[in-house]
Amino acid sequence: MTLIADDHTDSQLVSTDPRDGSPVGSWPIDGPAQVDAAIAAARGAAEWWRAQGFAGRRKHLQAWKTEIAEGARELAAVISQETGKPEGDALLEVVLTLTHLDWASKRAGKVLSRRKVASGLASYNQSASVGYEPYGVVGVIGPWNYPFYTPMGSISYALAAGNAIVFKPSELAPATAKWIEAAWNRAVPGHAVFGVVVGDGATTGAALVAAGVDKLAFTGSAATAKRVMAAAAERLTPVVIEGGGKDAMIVAADADLDAAAGFAVFGGMGNAGQTCAGVERVYVEEGVAEAFVAKLVAAVAKLHPGPEASDSYGPMTLARQSEIVARHVGEALDRGAVAVVGGRESIAGGYVQPIVLRDVPEDCAVVTEETFGPVLVVNPVRDLDEAVARANATDYGLGASIFTKDLRKGRALAERLRAGAVTVNSVLGFAGIPGLPFGGRGESGFGRIHGADGLREFSVVKSVAVQTMKPMLDLLTMERSAKDMHLAERMLHMMHGRRGKR
Structure with missing residues (x-):
């Protein structure tokens, strides 16, 4: 990504292919005036969109x-150009995303339609119901590592709930967002329910946060998320935050080590390690640590990063991310960690070769901070209790994985992990299950996308109580009678006191 300006045009955002620096496209940067116009158009379209109802929106x-x-295929090619990932990985991103869009559009009516709730004995004369209404206009700020799948987790569910969208993609992936917008305009012509604004975070992103959207969904670093929240607080704009992760894998002594090693490579090295909910730390019971590391090394040896479609993964999408990887790896090695695959020499130019570190001090940055590169830390532990303690010893809380042949034990360990999503005997197994909500805690953020909770996340709850008959006791009045109060007190003891427990 570069920003350019000349005497004949406004500032332009130029998207480039990280594999060779070739331009993908360029767009004028949207400033506050353009962002305000986009929100105004979305607000006008929002009334039409809401009036379509669940059935119309589904269509x-x-x-x-x-x-x-x-x-x-065309979209996958654009994603590949802007991120450098192989087209096969980009196509998988499209497949998973459409699974969620399909689910949200079909299930919104069932999840969000008004339904009756019990009124209780004391309010027998009231008919009670709860329903969900759209916020209006939702602003979405997306990341660059999964420029389609991740923001669409908010966009799909917010649209299905009846909201209009103004989407600010990462400055590294505007072409992907513009492709999606063009597809929307072909499918639903004439209605600005979904619109895209292009630019960097300091200009366009800040304008979107300050412009008065009704809710905001942000994906990015925890540090940037805090600044977004502070700006949103000026208008009390509610936010959904996905702030990254430092996900751990636990490998029990009884695990299928071949499967665990394969998934560790997938979660740690896929997309050049640029996955919020992948694998960065592995805690393996010491009795099988040597065998696991041997299998992991053999699996990693098969990887070959490069620019071709047949390569395992591409370059670092954000060039300066290589500097973070180098700092994390260098500190760990300086403090006694052992590089069983790769090392300092693995970081050259835009590509980072696979790195596996063993016996890393737990207070090293490569253990405590998000590395976001093809680096795996493998530390042996005495037992699973120590594995859980180490996995939880982080400010992040996005995802985690457990490998064991004892599924009952796996489920019990999952309950103990401080994470928003846990998989047993797989990594990222939840990503393609639209009914499962996704989100984190701590530095990983809050709020949920996907599933019924994702639909409700982008809805305002409205409770309605309708009095259907006069009450037996007239208590909601400034002129309550002594008789009614006496009966109310008797009911209190009967329903909630010791007499009511007999």
């Missing part, structure tokens, strides 16, 4: 889904 979202599916 339009299904048409959008079909439009994207028909152009999936």
